[in-house]
Each structure stands twice: as structure tokens, then as C-alpha cells.
Amino acid sequence: MAGGQLKDGTTLTSHFKVLESDLASVVSPDPTDVHARVLATPRVIAFMEMVSARMLVPHLAPGQLSVGVKVDDMTHSAATQVGKEVSVTATFLRKEGKKFLFDVVAADGAGEIGKARHERAIVDEERLMSGARKRAAGGSKI
Numbered sequence: 001m002a003g004g005q006l007k008d009g010t011t012l013t014s015h016f017k018v019l020e021s022d023l024a025s026v027v028s029p030d031p032t033d034v035h036a037r038v039l040a041t042p043r044v045i046a047f048m049e050m051v052s053a054r055m056l057v058p059h060l061a062p063g064q065l066s067v068g069v070k071v072d073d074m075t076h077s078a079a080t081q082v083g084k085e086v087s088v089t090a091t092f093l094r095k096e097g098k099k100f101l102f103d104v105v106a107a108d109g110a111g112e113i114g115k116a117r118h119e120r121a122i123v124d125e126e127r128l129m130s131g132a133r134k135r136a137a138g139g140s141k142i
Helices: 041-059 125-136
Strands: 011-017 064-076 085-096 099-108 111-124
Touching: 011 041, 041 064, 041 085, 041 099, 041 111, 064 125, 111 125
Parallel strands: none
Antiparallel strands: 011 085, 064 111, 085 099, 099 111
């Protein structure tokens, strides 16, 4: 692992402005679906993944990247309107084998809006893309 070992308890916070493209009302490609004009749960998860991934960047060797492998116990507990700022804090818990575990909390100006446990793995980008090409061609699962 490049950049040394990530220490348990390390935190990183990033801020995101809720855009029109982040709303539940626009997430579905089907225009007949009706959803609220508030921050969509999939976007909250994406923000959580982004912050966790950012924490691993200094520890990547050339040609490596981190990939999300699991989101557990996710709750999206409050609605956030367009234009509001969301802060997301990832706390590195520990490394288990090849997986990096994080607790992640999202909040807006009124308080917590969601939380989750997230796992990431560091992989070789070329190997990942090679596997994706094989899958697209009907070959290997990985």
C-alpha cells in the first residue's frame, strides 16, 4: 500500500451542494415515476462512497484505485432540499484482509440525514477493466 498504513479512527469530511441532478425526482429514467424533489438516497450513498474513496487516494500505488464493494445498514433519515449543503464524514474503522471498512455519516444544516457502513477494496485498474471487458463479451464473472 503506497503512502503508508491508514490509521484506525482517521476521519475525512467533504461538503456537497445538493443540485437538481441529485434529487429523487430526477433519478429515474422513466418520466412516469413520481418522486419527491429532495436529495435521493442513491446520491447520499454516492456521496458516502466518494468521501471514503478520497481517504484512500494517498495510499494508492500507480495504476491502483479503490472500488466500493458493500454498503450495509444504510439509513436515509431526513429530507434535504435542492441548494442545501450536505457534509459527509467517513471514519476509517479497520482493514480486514483486502477490505477497508468505514462508518459514514451525512448531515445537512439541520442535523444528521443518513449513515452507513461502507467497505472498499484497492484494486489494479487494468485488471478491473480487463475483467469488465471479459464480462461484456460473455466471459468470466470477474
